[in-house]
Amino acid sequence: MSKNPESVSLCPLNSAADPEPEPLCIFGTGDMGRSLGQRLLQSGYRVVFGSRTPHSCGPLPPGTQVMSHSAAAQSATLVFNCVHREHYGFLETLAPQLKGKVLVDVSNNPKRNLYPEANAEHLQRLVPGAHVVKAFNTLSAWTLQNGPADANRQVYLCGNSAEAKQAVAEIATKLGFTVLDRGSLSAAGELEDFPLQLFPEWRLPLRVAVGLTAFFYLYLLTRIVIYAYVQKGDDISFRLMVSLANKVFPIVSLIMLALCYLPGVIAAFLQLYRGTKYRRFPDWLDRWMLCRKQLGLLALAFAFLHVFYTLIIPQRYYVRNKLTANAISLIRENKTSPFESTMAWRNDSYLALGILGFGLFVLLGITSLPSVSNALSWREFNFVQSKLGYLTLFFCTFHTYLYGWNKFLRPSSYPWYTLPGYMLCLIVPTVVLVLKLLLLVPCVDRSLTRIRRGWDRTDKAEDSEKSLLT
Ligand SMILES: NC(=O)C1=CN([C@@H]2O[C@H](COP(=O)(O)OP(=O)(O)OC[C@H]3O[C@@H](n4cnc5c(N)ncnc54)[C@H](OP(=O)(O)O)[C@@H]3O)[C@@H](O)[C@H]2O)C=CC1
Numbered sequence: 001m002s003k004n005p006e007s008v009s010l011c012p013l014n015s016a017a018d019p020e021p022e023p024l025c026i027f028g029t030g031d032m033g034r035s036l037g038q039r040l041l042q043s044g045y046r047v048v049f050g051s052r053t054p055h056s057c058g059p060l061p062p063g064t065q066v067m068s069h070s071a072a073a074q075s076a077t078l079v080f081n082c083v084h085r086e087h088y089g090f091l092e093t094l095a096p097q098l099k100g101k102v103l104v105d106v107s108n109n110p111k112r113n114l115y116p117e118a119n120a121e122h123l124q125r126l127v128p129g130a131h132v133v134k135a136f137n138t139l140s141a142w143t144l145q146n147g148p149a150d151a152n153r154q155v156y157l158c159g160n161s162a163e164a165k166q167a168v169a170e171i172a173t174k175l176g177f178t179v180l181d182r183g184s185l186s187a188a189g190e191l192e193d194f195p196l197q198l199f200p201e202w203r204l205p206l207r208v209a210v211g212l213t214a215f216f217y218l219y220l221l222t223r224i225v226i227y228a229y230v231q232k233g234d235d236i237s238f239r240l241m242v243s244l245a246n247k248v249f250p251i252v253s254l255i256m257l258a259l260c261y262l263p264g265v266i267a268a269f270l271q272l273y274r275g276t277k278y279r280r281f282p283d284w285l286d287r288w289m290l291c292r293k294q295l296g297l298l299a300l301a302f303a304f305l306h307v308f309y310t311l312i313i314p315q316r317y318y319v320r321n322k323l324t325a326n327a328i329s330l331i332r333e334n335k336t337s338p339f340e341s342t343m344a345w346r347n348d349s350y351l352a353l354g355i356l357g358f359g360l361f362v363l364l365g366i367t368s369l370p371s372v373s374n375a376l377s378w379r380e381f382n383f384v385q386s387k388l389g390y391l392t393l394f395f396c397t398f399h400t401y402l403y404g405w406n407k408f409l410r411p412s413s414y415p416w417y418t419l420p421g422y423m424l425c426l427i428v429p430t431v432v433l434v435l436k437l438l439l440l441v442p443c444v445d446r447s448l449t450r451i452r453r454g455w456d457r458t459d460k461a462e463d464s465e466k467s468l469l470t
């Protein structure tokens, strides 16, 4: 019984049209096979398992049948192959039963480049008469059992037969997944690599974060703790835990936030320099632009650490001890602590800017969540991520400038080779803000708008084409 996939009746049991619709077949009664079977059953499909040992394959979801591979293949027009690639050999002998049927390959490999060709292409070669579709391999057996969760809602599929893909897509949709068609079976290798990727778009931002953290921690350790020990013999190693950490976190956060906006301004200047937007950016800039969201989210994580570490300052033994000692010494010397209005302004201002910057930063983080950004129009998203983003950078940068303002004015208070960390961290954000200001100069802004709207193409034919379109 070999039918064309387009004639397949794959509707679930509860569809009134057919009281006894054709079952779906699953080869393999392992974790994936069982989970898929259970999910299909819950969605109203009839399920038949094909197994090497139909009489002793352990408990299966109630309501399913189990039989030999060949009998199971005969009873269905769509077969899920939930067997590891090493065992595909038995399918060759089933070629007559699988002819003209849809064969879904769900397999993955433990490593990349293990085989010269993708599993699904290998399967197609073994059973040339079947319509192989690669699908469901990016889901775990666990996800199938528990139903689609927010981030795990997508089923990628590819295959050479449009009808076969359509049949699989219908099933995936009924199971509650969104289907993403990745084209012909030659894309199978790419789909099989998906589950092996470990946060690919986070790799560069994470390296930047670790590199900056290590550099600034070592730098401040040398400048503050080791320097104090060598110069004055003071042991202030306790500062490693909170003081140093609470210098490194804001520094890394600010630099990473600036690095998130720097590629955008570089791209704008490149377009201005080239006078066109129709030329590709260099690869390094493309890669950098693509990981801006991750840079921003890591910067936000460091900002959170800075906030928590700052909130515990009053509870620190070192701080309480210093305050008490100071008060006692003033009493002993019969002195009062004069109120400095400038100091109060500085203190309040940098705290206020810090709070405003952090508040906007959290807003940026929230709007980068897919569920929130999907609810925004492109213009709204752009307004938050670009305009409010630069405002956040501005607040955070000036929070840092105000924090060290009296030291900026007295460079003699530190030797040149031990610049405070906050001075080093201000270089990148200041550059970004100055470049952004330059881009806002009216004539520069006008030129950039012309380039971005594609008006730089002076070709007459194109101009007339454009005037027809607008
Ligand atoms: N587990 C998971 O979360 C996921 C698994 N996958 C893919 O699904 C496939 C199955 O994985 P999983 O269920 O975890 O593996 P299991 O080892 O749990 O199950 C594999 C099944 O294959 C059958 N089998 C084993 N050896 C042979 C053989 N020599 N010839 C024929 N059939 C054999 C067995 O069924 P029987 O004894 O009934 O014949 C066995 O239960 C793999 O390709 C995997 O990459 C994909 C995504 C997620």
Ligand SMILES: [Cu+2]
Pocket: 250, 306, 354, 399
């Ligand atoms: Cu701060």
